[in-house]
Amino acid sequence: MERIILSGGGTGGHIYPAVAVAEALRRRFGEEVELLFVGAEGKMEMEKVPALGYRIVGLPIAGLQRRLEWRNLLVPFKVLRSIRQARNVIRSFGADMVVGFGGYASAPVLWAAQRMGVPTVIQEQNSYAGVTNKILARGACRICTAYEGMERFFPKEKIVLTGNPLRGRFSKSGTPRAEALDYFGFTPGRKVVLVVGGSLGTRSLNEMMKTWLLSLGGGEAPVQVIWQTGKYYEREMQAFLAAHPVRGIWQGAFIERMDYAYAAADLVISRSGACTVSELCLVAKPVLFVPSPNVAEDHQTKNARALADKGAALLVPDAVCRTEAMPRALELLADEEALRRMSRNIEALARPDAAERIVDEIVRVMKR
Known part of the structure; x- marks a missing residue:
């Protein structure tokens, strides 16, 4: 039994790629894989993910507000609490792998996993990588990207061009x-x-x-x-x-x-x-x-x-x-x-099997 944590949220652009990979893992391994999502308290993933039949744990993580607000003073404390809770979640779940899809929650989970010796994979959806993923990429085993030229942000030897995983079936000729x-x-x-x-x-x-x-x-x-x-x-x-x-x-x-x-x-x-x-x-x-x-x-x-x-x-x-x-x-x-x-x-830029490609990379990392 393999135990895998998937973390991403805040927007559908982070949540649904994670769910698409979860669905691909279940298709591939069935009952031989146990999945746990980790999200941010109060964010949409805490409602959407359970509705799709997956278990999720929330962290108290929050991001900086663009405007000067007193809430920004609480962010460092929330980050530290989230890292501590992420360590406990990884340990109690017995995670063999953590896969991050972006959003507030993925940062403390990936950070904690890398310092606990748990292998990590990052899925970067955009053509311009965020600051957090650029930092965490140093400790990741693999970075799955949707665009070419991402060696500007990540170590070239860790990058695999997989495309963005999508839920549902989209095709050129699917509907009359x-x-x-x-x-x-x-x-x-x-x-x-x-x-x-x-x-x-x-x-x-x-x-x-x-x-x-x-x-x-x-x-x-x-x-x-x-x-x-x-x-x-x-x-x-x-x-x-x-x-x-x-x-x-x-x-x-x-x-x-x-x-x-x-x-x-x-x-x-x-x-x-x-x-x-x-x-x-x-x-x-x-x-x-x-x-x-x-x-x-x-x-x-x-x-x-x-x-x-x-x-x-x-x-x-x-x-x-x-x-x-x-x-x-x-x-x-x-x-x-x-x-x-x-x-x-x-x-010509389409990659319809992105979720399966990411699962391939997860398997390669776990075997290694």
Whole structure:
């Protein structure tokens, strides 16, 4: 029986890659592997992970607030408490391996494991590594990355290019387009743009849609749009569309069937979080990225740039997306050859077996 701790959280971009690897471990080893997740108290993983059937332990870890706040004074004490608790969790669980996926909780767990002689593996989702992973990489046995060129941040001999592990099945030909168009009530033969801003929503992309819809002055939109507003902005955007109706727009807080959304779309406008980028590679969709400026090390811009430099995406800065993104999208939709070229280029970056590749590396480390 092998005992493996998986740690990552704070956002879905850290949680779901960890869950995807957990699922791959269970497929590979069944009852011969015991898994334990370690997260941060009060963060979304403490709810999401148990709902998926996995056991999780929470640490009192917290990060520094960007603004000057008194809570920052407590962070060093929380870090020390978290490291002590991580040691106890590793010891009581009898961990043979710790795998870190980023987020607050993974740092103290990896730090403790490395000092206890427990082998560790790091999975870095982004094209620009965070400070914590760069420090912890020195003691890691393997670093699994989703982008080339990561020797800028990590020891070259430890890097393995695996891709980002995803839950669910995303593919270029998984869902019939006609079925997807019918799901959204769209007309065949007309172009479709998918605007997606995450579960909570993205103010910039919603403002972009408002600006564009106002410029149309009502009637029929020149393209059909799947507009995912996010939960936080749902009522506001529903009220806006009711006051400024335009035909050909599907609007919703969530998209329950992302496979349909991808199948229907000719072009995607999206943030450039690591998991979103990986999904778009698998479905081979031309994409216009609007990176979030509110993330550590501006890693979304670097993710988007890594694809744009390969001719696999376009990039519009957040500061100008409200007025420039939709005109750029419409211009691109009129160029069939450019769409085909971008689709080919982004598909070439896809790694559909990322979770299995990471499990391969975990096994190699444990055998060593």
